[in-house]
Amino acid sequence: MITRSITSRTALALSLGGILLLSACASGSANSTASTTSTSSAEPSAAASAIDIPNAWSGVIDATAIPLGDDRTSTSPAVDYLYSCKTDFSGRGPVNGGPWxxxxxxxxxxxxxxxxxxxxSWPQAYYDEEVGHDTRTILTANLPTEQMTGTFPIADADPAKEFDRNPNEIDEKLVELTLTVAPAVADDPSCVAMGAVGVLKYGVYLYNAVDASGGDAVAHETQDLCDGHPDGGDYYHYHDVPSCLLAATAEAGSTLVGYALDGFGIYVERDSAGNLPTNADLDECHGHTSTVLFDGVEQEMYHYSATMEFPFTVGCYVGDPAPVPPHEH
Incomplete structure (x- = not known):
């Protein structure tokens, strides 16, 4: 096992007043609001709730034959699709399509x-939530608190380099993200920009489901043992709820694992057999309304739900997302 110590080189402040989402070649900053009550956690949730979880979802996805999400960006909300703000994908994804x-x-x-x-391993990783009257301030180093990463840049001797030449490093970042503690469903869903769509309670950004070419990032991009990798700004991130975190959640029930940028929770939900929902169980934004544990209270509310299918977590925002300054992907 390799242990790496890093000095922070870049500070990133994210707030609902002006969040610059990260992409393969961009990063930015804005101000955030201080909160009054602090709670720290390296766990995906304090507890799991079985409330409103069906005995069985509508189906089960075969891990050896997951539907490919290529050409599934749309200009309006739709099940199985990512409602993408970006419509012209001129970037390049991984070099070669793998035999998988x-x-x-x-x-x-x-x-x-x-x-x-x-x-x-990253001993300097941390995750902290400060909950005030109407805001949730999340502080992280954007490094995984509970899991290890692979070695980046991808080494020449690594067989994975045949399929993906990711030349980027994983860098410690100071991340401050301010969200509402009382998210509300907007009149209409809104599109998802490139880069971050939320943050996981393991202290790492969750990005949307596509790569620079608009393809299925989870299927095409070569990632590490916990399904993460760095972008062009050296920000480590996931494109779905990673396998290491999935393995740490309850075998049945509902577990809060992170927050989308509109403040709604991102959950891992399993039926009595331990299966995740399918896209057919969720709406156009990849979520649904049911009773879940949120801020220690079981309440009926909208939330996003992880699946094995594209777009994996957030297909569009049901709440009002932060205004995003222009940036290049």
Missing amino acids: IDYDAGTWDSTTKATVEGEV
Whole structure:
């Protein structure tokens, strides 16, 4: 196991008053609001609730034949699609499509996908929530508090480099993200920009489901043992709820694992057999309304739910997202 110590080089402040979402080649800053009550946690949630979880979802996804999410960005909300603010994808994704992708069948096999080598721990990682009257301020180093990462840049000797030449490093960042503690459903859903759509309670950004070319990032991009990798700004991130976090959640019930930028929770929900929902169980923004544990209270509210299918977590925002300053992907 490799242990790495890093000095922070970049400070990033994110607030609902003006969040600059991160992409493969961009980062930015804005001010945030201080809160009054502080709670720290390295766990995905304080507890799991089985309230409103069905005995069985509508179906089960085969991990060896997950539907490929290529060409599934849309200009309006739709189940199975990412309602994307970006419509012209001129960037380049991974160099080669891996043998785990069956283009003829339109599926990919998560059990045989290449993984970036390395087991790097980050003792300086932290995650803290400060909850005030109407705001939730999240402070992190954007490093995983509970899991290790792979070695980046991808080494020349790493077999994964045949499929993805990610030259970026993982850098410690000072992240301050301010969200509302009382999210509300807006009149209309809104599109998702490139880069961050939320943050996970392991202290790491959650990005949207596509790569720079508009393809299915989870299927195509070669990631590490916990399904993460760095972008062009050296920000480590996930494109779905990572397998390491999934393994740490309850075998049945509902577990809060993070927050979207509109303040709504992101949950891992399992039926009595331990299965995740399918897209058919969720709405156009990849969520639904049911009773969940939120801020220690079981309450009926909207929330996003993790699946094995594209777009994986947030398909669009049901609440009002932060205004995003122009940036280049």
